[in-house]
Amino acid sequence: MRRIYLDHAATTPVDPAVVETMLPFFTEHFGNPSSVYTEGRGVKKSIEAARLQIAKAINADPREIYFTGSGSEADNWAIKGIAMKNQAKGKHIITTTIEHHAVLHTCEYLEKQGFEVTYLPVDENGLISLDDLRNAIRTDTILVTIMFANNEIGTVEPIKEIGEIVKEKGIIFHTDAVQALGNIPVDVKDLNVDLLSISAHKIYGPKGIGALFIRKGVPIDNLIHGGAQERKKRAGTENTAEIVAFGKAAEMATEQLEENATHMKKLRDLLIKGVMDNIPQVRLNGHPEKRLPGNANFCFDYIEGESILLSLDIIGVAGSSGSACTSGSLDPSHVLLAIGLPAGVAHGSLRLTIGKHTTVEDINYVVDNLIQIIERLRKMSPINAD
């Protein structure tokens, strides 16, 4: 059966061109890049070339890019590294209620270690308020960490404006741009951010490789201590193959940014219109305009998310409910609760995220079938209005 993959916010297939770039580094150019001999030297060059590709993708200096083992590691490093290094100045951190768990759980952990964290609320569209931010800043605030674009509802936060406010106060500013890269322009110079997390597997690169941008001079502790890799900031033998793959994926994402975004936006709007026009008692979550080009997130009253997902899966469609990381837990998404949905409604959410290979036919097929699925599940529901 033909499969339609609409969960690009969870992960993307690795682009064949990216796989191609990576392959020689497993068996041929396998040397340890820290080595003196020929096998190592060439590899070192390839890593530096990838670092430059990443740097260009976010308009940074290559010496500001540090590879990590995931987006989550980048988030953990940014937050714990800044907190530990700067705790003499203060122990207050500001974040939001809709961050990815990699940020939220890290902040909660720091709370146990004696830090104080303010979680800024968001409005019904998922946007934070700049006034709330201004009011939350204290003299002992050492870090503000606010995500660029939300992984569930796709809302894009006003990072540039946030950056200005935070910079004025001389506080360090981190943003989780894992969902932003490849979907909207990311320019660290323009944005006034000091640290920025990204991950390869969201942009048609492999899983298990991410990066943290650290602006020159920002004081930060290491998260993974050991060897002298990554200019002594992140230990561990370099994941050469995946680093090179990440570089290539970032380069492609940058080149294709406009084209892909336009394509995804068109299909997203088609999908949203198809669902909103044909299915009753449904709401669109996230901001109507300030949202990622590929993100559609709905709540269907009276039914539960997993049932929708399984029904879609049976007809060949892969979607998600809440973030992929939440399934396995049974709580409704913290993001949907944060935008004010009652728990009962939040349980009925469906996220469909479009990718560069998605087609109009895919969308039409999904809309047609979704209409029937929702109807069938509602018939089964004890709380259906009719």
Add this chain to the structure above:
Amino acid sequence: MRRIYLDHAATTPVDPAVVETMLPFFTEHFGNPSSVYTEGRGVKKSIEAARLQIAKAINADPREIYFTGSGSEADNWAIKGIAMKNQAKGKHIITTTIEHHAVLHTCEYLEKQGFEVTYLPVDENGLISLDDLRNAIRTDTILVTIMFANNEIGTVEPIKEIGEIVKEKGIIFHTDAVQALGNIPVDVKDLNVDLLSISAHKIYGPKGIGALFIRKGVPIDNLIHGGAQERKKRAGTENTAEIVAFGKAAEMATEQLEENATHMKKLRDLLIKGVMDNIPQVRLNGHPEKRLPGNANFCFDYIEGESILLSLDIIGVAGSSGSACTSGSLDPSHVLLAIGLPAGVAHGSLRLTIGKHTTVEDINYVVDNLIQIIERLRKMSPINAD
């Protein structure tokens, strides 16, 4: 020119069979393993199969295996995770002077956070003394971390005996087995260890994937907080391809353990004999018997390591001086200093580490050429005795 790779302790080429296993997970089985739909479910199964392969390789329960982004991350997690979680009980840690930097620098970092660390010395062969260990244990000791086999000089520590002593005192015991796996038997049940670090790229698997064995019930904090992956202990979208590859590599390493070890030991002894018999003023570092089957480490008086490496590289041989992670820094190896070598001598070290594909011809070629290289470099040296 034919290249002879003798730096298997730094990293190994990925076995073609391992590459084969990994490939489908980039483009075909690319789904997020946390997902409900078909693409994710199959991937989840593959990850669990790999976990079982790893568990079997070290005689653990699969639920005691947690994947990490490297051996360094496993070491950092074990040490910081235990320290942070158990600090109410005490803040004293015992380790040795010859640990990998991933352990040493982590311990040094904890010292800055108010922990106390005892660094056990080693004898001239690199062995710790069990009496020293007994004497170092205090009522506030919460963790003993001692490496299984040293990456530079190949000395194998008496882990089982250490484990007995530590267990009797009810202290948590971690061992860095990154160099041991695939070279000597590793059996967590037999060894009395609570935590054990391993890394795929030392056993013909890819770089950027490691694992930490955590015995059931051992209280430990997370190092990377976030999503519910790895049974909520290590966040980050799973590096599926490399996890599956690690599983395969571990399975192969276990199957081939005896055969490979016998082969490597034979070549190692040939190499050691060739060098010791033909080159004057050379010493063998590490224990004469209790050493890794593939490790040979020499010090040549009056000459410096990098010069030897470059000369070997020119004739097609890849070796190392100190650990790969130390090059780039100019200090002599902390391990060689710990076994009592004067700094001047430590600078003249050469580590050649044999792999499963190394041949007798390789060794003969290296010995023949090394004789000339050492002679040439000594002629150039101002401190040559003659």
Add this chain to the structure above:
Amino acid sequence: MEYTDVVMENFTCPKHVGEIEGANGVGQVGSPACGDIMKIFLKINDDGIIEDASFKTFGCGAAVASSSMATDMIIGKSIEEAGKFKNSDVVDALGGLPAEKIHCSVLAAEAIQAAIEDYQKNKA
């Protein structure tokens, strides 16, 4: 998340969906806030035999499959037998459930007990 074929079958083509006309025992458990509500309808004859059963469920795949399987299993049973019905009976019949989904089968067992109690209250 790994569902057995039996679970998927019972989810895709659930048996006994809907409301029975003239049901004389109805039980509901769960709450929308928790993401699960299960409502069981029983038609019990004068001999105390469950002649028909049906369900309506707001919940995950396991909840739907448990409802389908549970109703199917109790039809034809006496209310005494059905009173001993346990969630593990559903789990076994489904060929197992993931650990975090066991509670969905508990819901089914509880809804049946609630429906029987309702019948007994109505009769009394």
Add this chain to the structure above:
Amino acid sequence: MEYTDVVMENFTCPKHVGEIEGANGVGQVGSPACGDIMKIFLKINDDGIIEDASFKTFGCGAAVASSSMATDMIIGKSIEEAGKFKNSDVVDALGGLPAEKIHCSVLAAEAIQAAIEDYQKNKA
């Protein structure tokens, strides 16, 4: 670590290795503990011109290459000219050195100065 071709050439086939017989200026810097010793031999004629130069080096590839290049560069120069010789001259001639290897070229420049001083002391 990335060496230029010129560095590798000067490492593989260094010029002026060894001790000059009748050298009248000898300088040594560094220590074995630091992993580097450089010893420079100069033969300076009565006009103060460096007629010949040679070296012995215990050190890394960059140290050997720097010694080779430095001795080659100062042969034929007057001791006044050689006195102005800087490590950056060696680095430039080698087509650059990795940042952490600059100090090896400094050694070469220092050894030359030491050798010239030795010559002047001997003469005085």
